[in-house]
Each structure stands twice: as C-alpha cells, then as structure tokens.
Amino acid sequence: MHRFDTSAQGVYLITVTPFTDAGALDLASTDRMVDFCIERGVTGLTILGIMGEATKLTAEEAKAFTRQVIQRTAGRVPIVVGVSSPGFAAMGELTRAVMDLGASGVMVAPPSTVRTDDQIAGYFDMVNETLGPVPWCLQDHPVATGVQMSPAVILRILKNSPHCVMLKHEDWPGLAKLGAIRAAGDKGEVRRVSILTGNGGGLFLPEELSRGADGAMTGFAWPEMMVDVVAAHARGDVERAHDLFDAYLPLARYEQQAGVGLAVRKHLLHRRGAISSPFIRKPGPKLSAQDLADIERLVRRQDRRLRELG
Template sequence: MLSDIKGSFIIAQTPFDDRGAVDLESIDSLTDFYLGHGADGFVVLGVSGEGGKLTPEEAQAVTARFIARAGGKPVIVGVSSPGTAQLALLTKQAMDAGAAGVMIAPAGGLRTEEELFGYFSTVFGMIGDVPTVLQDFPGASGVWMSVPSILRLVEAFPQIQVVKEEDLPSLEKISALRARQGRRVAILTGNNALYLPYEMGRGIDGPMAGFSHPEMLSGVYRLYTSGDVEGAHRLFDAYLPLVNYEAQGFWGVAARKEVMRRRGAIRHATMRMPGPKLSPAHMGELDLLLRNLERALERLG
C-alpha cells in the first residue's frame, strides 16, 4: 500500500545524450547513484523529470528501465496530461511495466470544486483501482486545491493513497491536512526540499523531491526520524545554498543535471528543448557553491 510509504522518494531526472535523445544507459548509473545515497523509492517522469517532453514510446522505455534497475524499490510514474485518454494510456503502460502507482495533478483550467471532482471521477473511471499520488502543485498545474477539497477527494477515491503537498506556504497546509484527515494517507513534499526539516516537524512521511545530492534528503529524513532534530537541521543548512540555487525552475534543473554529471551519475547534463543551457557564469556559480558545500561538510565532520 502506498499509503504506508515512508522515507526519501527521489524525483528522478531523465538523462539525455548530447543530441537530446534519451540516454537509457545513464538511467542505470543514475538509479545506482540514487540507491547508493539512500533512496527508498523513485518518481519518474515528473515535472522536473521532463516527462512532458517525451513521446509515449520514450516514456514507456524510460519507465521500464528505471523499474528494472530499482532493485525492488517502489517506482511511481508521473502520468499527468491535458487529455484523459493520454493519461489512461500512460497509466496502463506504467502499471504493466511494474510501477507501484502513478502520480496525477489536476488538469489545468479546473476552477471549481465540482469541476475538480468531475475530473477525478472521470480519471478513476478510466484507470480503475490504480494506487495514486495526488499532486498538489498549483505552481505547475495552475489549479489550487483547498484542504477541504483534498480531504473530500481522499474520502471519495480510495485510489488516492499519497498526497504530494507542494503548495506554498506548505507548512500550514500540511498541519491542516494532518489535523483534519479521516482516512490516513501518506504526505510527502517537494518544492526542491526547500523546507524539508520544517515539513518533517509538521508530520510528513518524507521528501518526494529532486536534488543533486540525494544523500541530504535521506540524511535529513533519517536524522529527524531517529530523534536528532538539531542534527537534521545542521545537515540541511550545509546544503541550503545549493538547494536554493536548484530551486530556480528549469534553470535549477539544468544546474542539478550539471552537478550530477560532475558527480558521475549521468554522462551528459543535456535538457531537452525547450530548456535552458547554462552559461559560463552559471558554471562559476556552481563551482563556488560546491566549494562552499565541501567546506561546510568538513565543519560538520
């Protein structure tokens, strides 16, 4: 059951070669990199994973490759799409490949609670009893869901087993969801992990975020859940300047890919067009950030 998941779930990047083609071999090295730094599971084809830039055939190949390499760890597949037929196709492909579930955000253009419920009623009527992560990310979807609306969706559709909460400000919304919920679902958070230790304090079950140093995500989670709250904050604070830098939308994703290339996780830092390309100024900023990070980690011991 996805409702029982806890830990560090990585929003996986999609590797491309220097021409912009999907780099399947780098998926293997990237998955090993994530697992080696404490990943408890994966989300593939999310927003920062550039899922919307892939053809259905590419999405199927990327999903299958991650699942095959994940060593039995759960893999959740982002299937959000403007069209429900495309969403249903991607869902079937993902589940046939062995995914643990799918992640869905409401389609853009929904304005009322009844439209929201009508949409998910249609979606679940098409995909059936598939474990689902409800993604509350109005910054990407353009759809704002209130706490009562989210809780009503959870009660109406047992397929929803996880809420990925990344509306801002996140902290009060997390507290409200935890205080008012009936059926318990897992709550994980994204937003580039900008507020991770504080969100842990509000009762989340772990991060569902992307970062070039996934050992920070798993480290903060494990320190916090073991009772070392101050240690979790100290570790987070060492990485915070780089976390902030990677929080610049797709520019931040480009920076993340470059750092992971330097760390040997992927062969190329390419983003598929339309996507930004880092300038020499960006490279110098990353050099400075990584030097400062190394010094901060040395101080932590």
C-alpha cells in the same frame, strides 16, 4: 514489486531523464542514475515528473524509459510514474503500460483547466474511474499547474478516492495547509494517507517533517541530503536534521531558480557522475559561465561545511 500504499515514507526521489549530447534517450546513463540514487539511500523513485521533461518524450520513449528504470531497480525500491494528462485516454493507456511493466503506482496532478472546487473534485472522480484499483498519488503543485487546491477540496478528493494513497504536497507557502490535512487524518475526519513533500527541492523539509510529513518526494543533485535529514528527524534528532539541511541549503536554493533550475540539477548530476550528459531537450535553459562559477563556489562551501559537521 514493492507496495505503494498509505504507509509510504522516506525519500521518493524525483529523477531527471538522461539524454545523450545529441538529445537521444540515454538508457545506459539511466542505469547509472538509478544506481546512484539507490546507493544514496532513497526509499523510492518517481519518474516522468515535471523535472523529468515528461512532456518532451514521445509515448514510446516514456515507456522505454520506465522499462529501463524498473529493470535496473530490480525490485530494490518502488517506482512511481507520473501519468498526468488533460485527456483520460492517454492517462489510462500510460497507466496500464507502466503498471504492466512493474511500476508500483502512478502520480496525477490536476490540469490547468480546472478552477473551482467542484471542477477539481469532479476531475478526480474521473481519475478514479480511469485508474481503477491502481494506487495513486495526488500531486498538489500550484506553481506548475496554476490550480489552487484548498485543504477542504483535498480532503474531499481523499474521501472520494479509496486508491489515492499519497499526497505530494508542493504548495508554497504550505506549512499550515500540510498541518491541516495531517490533523484531519489524525482526528479521523479522513483516512490517513502518506504525505511526502516536494517544495522546491526540499527547501522547507525540516519544517514540513515537524508538521507531520512522512518524508520527501522531490529532486536534488544530492539526494543524500534528504535521506539524512529525514532519518535524523525520524530518530528525534531535530537539531541534527536542521544542521544538515542548512549545509545544503545554499546549493538547493540555487538549484531551484525558475527557468534555469533543471540545467543546474543536470549539470550537478553530470558533475557527480550520475548521468553522462547534462543535455536538456528544447525548450530548455543553458548555463552561463557565471552560473558555472557560482555553482563551483557553492559546491566548495557545501563540502567544507559538511566536513565541519562530520
């Protein structure tokens, strides 16, 4: 099993959950999706996130999907599993189950019920009690959770959480926040943890890397975009990183539309052969004929620009 610790870097791709056209969990397509992602160079996989329709799965389906991903991965990359829950019994049960299956760690976001710094910090004190020695990622995603975590409260959580090894930074705008947290680690005010970014499918990825992020933890139907941008930036070729990012940006932006974004991503992954069906469980969006025309235009333009870049 791959270690999941504070040295994590690269691209941990947030995966979708494949279903059949009839809405059943598609484990055969899950194998295809895992291979598709790993072949494109991702460092790790993160499953059962918000874009993974985790809330639409039964507990048994969540375990079955996790088991399939881990078996297919066969130790090639680490697997992080989202276990966020308003109740600690459910969080603890799912954590124990996925770690027994071979997951490398888990990810937790705060529930919408916590508001003040003390409430947020107190909640994560209970997360620590629930997870014990399991390495975990703190997900800061206020657009989805409605919970605003200041740099001060994140640093407070990190100081109180010896097994929190990563921050998934998804605040938007959040460059100054990311820089402040990284600077605190560099100054020794708090232990240094991995920071992977998830803003809108990587919509600010080059800038986030320049502010000290170690990579990305988000989703996009072209995971090679994030892999190549992170690699170019890591070797010091910042202009190349920006050029590559710019080529993908129009389609990445289109994929991040509120409401319809998951349908766009699943359509594109189906179009690329990564999953057998673009089915989304209810409640979920559907693409119009004009949406599909937009997507085809953007794909053509992206292909042309990538050829120009070589």
